[in-house]
Amino acid sequence: MLNYADKNRLEIFKALCETNKYFNVGYPEDFDFDYSELKDFLDYSLNNCGDHEAYCNYILNTFQFEKEAVDWFIRLFKGDPKDIYGYVTHGGSEGNMWGLWIAREKYPDGLVYMSKDSHYSAAKNIRMLGMTSVIVDIDDRGVMVYDDLAAKLDTSKPAIIFATIGSTARGAVDNVTDILNVLKTSGVKDHYIHGDQALSGAILPFVEDPQPYSFEDGFDSLTVCITKGFGSPMPAAIALAKRENLENIACEVDYIKSNDLTVAGSRNGFTPLVAWYITKAMSMEAMKERVQYKLDLAQYVVDELKKNGVDAWRSKNSITVVAPRPSEAFIHKHKLAPFDNSIHIITTAHNSIASLDRLVYELLLDYDITSNSQHRLSGSGQ
Numbered sequence: 001m002l003n004y005a006d007k008n009r010l011e012i013f014k015a016l017c018e019t020n021k022y023f024n025v026g027y028p029e030d031f032d033f034d035y036s037e038l039k040d041f042l043d044y045s046l047n048n049c050g051d052h053e054a055y056c057n058y059i060l061n062t063f064q065f066e067k068e069a070v071d072w073f074i075r076l077f078k079g080d081p082k083d084i085y086g087y088v089t090h091g092g093s094e095g096n097m098w099g100l101w102i103a104r105e106k107y108p109d110g111l112v113y114m115s116k117d118s119h120y121s122a123a124k125n126i127r128m129l130g131m132t133s134v135i136v137d138i139d140d141r142g143v144m145v146y147d148d149l150a151a152k153l154d155t156s157k158p159a160i161i162f163a164t165i166g167s168t169a170r171g172a173v174d175n176v177t178d179i180l181n182v183l184k185t186s187g188v189k190d191h192y193i194h195g196d197q198a199l200s201g202a203i204l205p206f207v208e209d210p211q212p213y214s215f216e217d218g219f220d221s222l223t224v225c226i227t228k229g230f231g232s233p234m235p236a237a238i239a240l241a242k243r244e245n246l247e248n249i250a251c252e253v254d255y256i257k258s259n260d261l262t263v264a265g266s267r268n269g270f271t272p273l274v275a276w277y278i279t280k281a282m283s284m285e286a287m288k289e290r291v292q293y294k295l296d297l298a299q300y301v302v303d304e305l306k307k308n309g310v311d312a313w314r315s316k317n318s319i320t321v322v323a324p325r326p327s328e329a330f331i332h333k334h335k336l337a338p339f340d341n342s343i344h345i346i347t348t349a350h351n352s353i354a355s356l357d358r359l360v361y362e363l364l365l366d367y368d369i370t371s372n373s374q375h376r377l378s379g380s381g382q
């Protein structure tokens with residue numbers, strides 16, 4: 001039992017969580033979830049070590065739910081569970097590590113090509129895996145410059161493409177069809193494409209006119225965040241990859257009497273329940289509406305800022321609104337994530353027109369107070 005002082009600390013921390021649960025506009029985590037039907041399972045030591053398709057001696061696992069959730073995501077990305085395998089990871093970074101690991105085992109002398117705007121987990125994982133990377137330029141919207149990729153390709157070695165499908169800073173999507181065209185015309189013999197779909201993997205499958213995101217489009221592996229796209233009380237993502245490439249990473253583990261195809265040993269057994277719950281509790285229609293709601297909010301913020309002469313924009317199918325950098329006080333107050341001379345506002349599902357109106361109003365005041373005329377669109381009546 002906790003003593004009085006420690007209980008009090010938890011009460012104070014709970015009040016902080018309650019007050020701030022809808023705070024974030026700088027990060028893509030959604031807070032519009034309710035997993036109260038799963039609360040009972042926090043009373044058990046759930047552990048999904050190993051392969052959810054194999055038998056495991058540790059009985060308190062959620063393998064049956066993980067398998068169903070993963071199969072649902074495989075179909076979402078136009079794959080067949082016969083050909084594609086996947087599991088629930090600790091987060092997007094682990095999903096990226098898994099994809100790069102599979103690629104490295106298939107092509108040990110491959111070079112990893114990734115854009116300047118790739119998430120930092122790419123560089124971190126590449127370093128841990130002892131791989132070599134080539135950084136490709138981005139355009140002014142954060143998308144990989146395909147001519148630069150063509151110019152930098154070493155055609156004597158396999159090309160491992162780390163494509164960003166929804167960049168952290170600008171919500172930019174590298175177009176895999178264009179990348180494949182570059183690979184084809186370059187004459188490179190072997191290639192592997194991993195999609196870091198942490199952010200836009202939870203958007204593109206639900207919109208009318210998506211950029212390429214599926215296995216049919218040419219991905220060999222991909223990762224999509226549960227936390228960012230759907231909401232989760234703890235970090236979680238789905239990682240998917242072609243079964244044909246998994247042979248080299250499989251290992252038989254006597255200790256758990258199971259096969260292991262994953263990065264970790266012990267794995268969270270609760271987050272697969274969350275993933276499963278999402279696929280059961282929400283219809284495809286509801287998911288599409290939810291994504292459209294977020295996209296509409298993003299467009300609303302762009303329109304409001306532009307109406308007031310601010311040079312704000314978002315990419316196609318993106319919930320990331322890019323705007324000029326305000327004062328440090330504003331960034332600190334709203335816990336924004338600045339980059340270059342910009343900030344972004346990410347319109348997650350727990351936001352509303354009213355909450356964003358307040359933010360836009362304060363942002364406009366801040367621009368005026370800091371009299372940053374460079375924030376303004378030219379000819380906007382300044």
Ligand SMILES: Cc1ncc(COP(=O)(O)O)c(C=O)c1O
Nearest residue numbers: 091092093119166167168196198
């Ligand atoms: C594009 C992208 N990839 C990967 C990640 C890493 O995800 P996680 O923080 O769940 O490891 C992020 C996180 O923000 C991201 O934006």
